[in-house]
Amino acid sequence: MKAGDSTISYLELLKLASPETIVVITALAVLSIGLLSGRVKSTATVSTAKPAQDASDTSTTTGICSAIAALGLAIAIGTVLMLPRNATLFSGMLVITPLTSLFKIICIALAVFTVLLTTSEESLHHPGEYLALVLFATVGLMLLVGSEELLMIFIGLELLGLSLYVMTAFDKTDVRSAEAGLKYFLFGSTSSAFTLFGISLIYGLSGTTSLAAVSEKLATVSIQPLLAVGIVMTLIGFAFKIAAAPFHLWAPDAYQGAPVPSSAFIASASKVASFVVLGKIVLVGFAPLHGSAAWHAMVAGWSPVLAALAALSILLGNLVALAQSNVRRLLAYSAVAHAGYTLIGLVSGDRTGFSAALFYATIYAITLVGAFGVVAIVRRETGGDDFSNFAGLSSRSPLLAGCMSVFMLSLAGIPPLAGFFGKFYLFSVALRAGANQGLLWLVAVALLGSFISLYYYLMVLKAIFVDEPALASSRHVAVPPALLSRATVAVLAATVLLLGITPEILAAPILAAVP
């Protein structure tokens, strides 16, 4: 620890960590409001059966809590903007760079969208607690993004993970939700153990947990078995977080069983932050051990490991997604594939590769929040999220149908949507990275994967635009239209289209922010 660090005042620390602090305070506020109104409500339900009043109580609480949560997050974005450009605390435990600030904003914005989606969720009987969990998870994301120190990263991961496990299991009326939560927790805690073990090995070999110092130490040592084990185990923990095959097994259940906003949050913000951190760890911490994933010229290091994970994720995710008939499950498998595409950017292993991966992860997150928003509304109106529930959506709600096609086609990589540019960017960077187009094999696998993927995305759109709605499946209960969710979805769809037409507005800041 440098001398300058020890003299830092608590005021200074509080100032630099103000966004996190604000979100934590908001979370506590939301939690207490939820508790207060929850107590009133529970006495009411015990005494007499007044479901109607009960429901309206819950929705009022949801409204108040989400308004406060959104406000708190908005203030947090404001404070992130007011942070100094660069700062380092405690040898990298808390770092502020343009990159961390940018991705803190992106993560908070994704959390805001998640909060907006919760307003239309009826199955959440304790909105205060739920939103508090969302906010705690957001703090986890901000710590993850804003740290260049392995221990702090681990703490961020755990804070995020524990919040997400509970968010997944939050729907107590649905056995699937409980199953999903348990699976997610078991897989998650195992992979955390792997990560921690990996980190401890690396600490043992380098004597430090700060990424920059680790990198300096590793530059002087050759790859030895223990180091290889350490690196692979660290990577496994992140492969789990981003749901890369073969560590994706929790994803289909979590995406399908969890309350829809939880799925959206897991698929979007959690993924973006994980990619930021993974990128930092491999590109900063493990930089000397890059290795090479080029065809015929493989060199041991982390990049062949990531390349193998990427190829496997792309193939497995896309092929299994073909067989799904539930939209959320389909999105889960496609998420596996997209994690694979994004990894390609990291495999290329330079600044442009990292920024391409981050660009792709961001637009993917935006797209997926939107897609889950549509799923939430469809689920609310028809009581399910199978293909049959989407049948005839184009006549029920042209707006939602249009938005869903924007999201699906962007995922498939059809111009002029953001996904198309994202793929072009990623693949061109990957091809340029290896000498003599060494990564062509990976790009070919990815293109094959995206060819396969068009089929199942079109199947979703076929259900929406071509299939006649089956009368039995629709609930025909008049639910108040979820206006806020609809507006959110429309905004997200417009964003996806806008980022496809003028990708520069996101690509340039990311490229400028990546060191």
Added chain:
Amino acid sequence: MIAWTIYITFAGAVLLLLLPRAFARWIALLTTVAGLALGLIALVRTPTADLTHFRTIVQVPWVPALGMNYHLAIDGVSLTMVLVTGISALSTVLFSWEVERRQNEFFFWLLLVVAGCYGVFLSADLFLFFAFYELVIVPKYFLIAVFGSTNKEYGAMKLTLYSFFGGMLVFVGILTGYVTAGSLDLSQLSQFQFSPQLQSWAFPVLFLGFGVLAGIWPLHTWAPTGHVAAPTAGSMLLAGIVMKLGAYAGLRVAMNLFPQGFQMWSKWIVLLAVVGIVYAAAVALRQHDLKFVIGYSSVSHMGFVLLGLGGATALSVSGAVLQMFSHGVIAALLFAVAGRMIYARTHTRELDVLAGLNLSRALPFAAFAFVVASAASMGIPGFSGFAAEITILIGAWKTYPLAAWITGAGMVLVAAFTLRALKQSFFGETEPGVHFQQGRVALDPDWNEQQSITLAEKCGACLLMITTVAIGLYPKLLLDRIMPAVEAMRFLK
């Protein structure tokens, strides 16, 4: 100004989403008329000398970090393709005048296809080009899967997946070119010397990718099923313009970027083209569904385009471009008659059934249009098909005389299946005792109203017929603009 074809068409598509149904067809009509008018103005006003090279009309930085520009350019080849797009699009809208179901959506997808095609033909930046190229794929899926007929979901999915598969190969080729040369600008790329080793594999990947859309044998099988499944407008657009995208892109991108690769592989292109011409014609001879006959004839005629490209002389390539124009017009007319004039009124396309109806008496105008289209399709002198095909054959004669011979013989097959379709569909023997009206009622119990050929259909058919005759009689109008542009391309040097 020609760039406005793209903007107007996209604007029309967006308007269709916003305005109520009553305006739908008029918006579509106005948009396509404007597109064609812009093309014609460019044809008249642009001096021929300005069309000899790919002249920039718009260039705006798009994503400077990656070297992407919004860059449009035009030469004689592009102008020809823009014209045929305008003509096909307008006639397609006219033949879709009676579409009742989900009209706004229908014309929205239709205009997206048209706008994408304009974009492809005018792009001078590889990324922009590819974006427009891929943009065309998905609207076709919806046009067919929502509005189509026979086996529509299968046909639509097959077509889309084939196109996307081709797009995947193209993606590899384009990325390779971009990464190696470090530029996306087509004119810069066509100056860059790619290594022969790279060209030897990048060219076939790229050309085959484009070839899928052009209906290259043996990757043509999406075309007949797609045409049959598509609504009339869909078939007209597919055969009229979309298949040309592949051939145009093969010429503009694949052959210009990788000329040495093209030299290495041109004989294989010619081989596939000749097989395609003869094979598709032979298959067409055995079809019972009129749309299948025309679908295979499209594959056969696109074979001529590929033969022209593979012939690798200025004459044969110019002929190929002319054939793209000519076939765009003729195929649109054929599909319009089969899908709109015959099928919408008799609800059958079975040649055997049609033969019993002797439609020439009931629908004389349709019969006339079909005779003109068939004559043009067979390559009777005086129609555009002849001018184009003879140019191709003469051009290819210099490089691949055997291929020219076989193709010449194959044209007999083309004539055979065209005449067979013509005779059975319009000039069949009337079965004794069965009046036309009875026959029709028996075929479709719901049918209860005599529909004569509408004004919109007549306008559309006349537009197409006049075009094919005009170009047949005076091909110089286009050839004068195509030839210098082709001669300026790199692969000939």
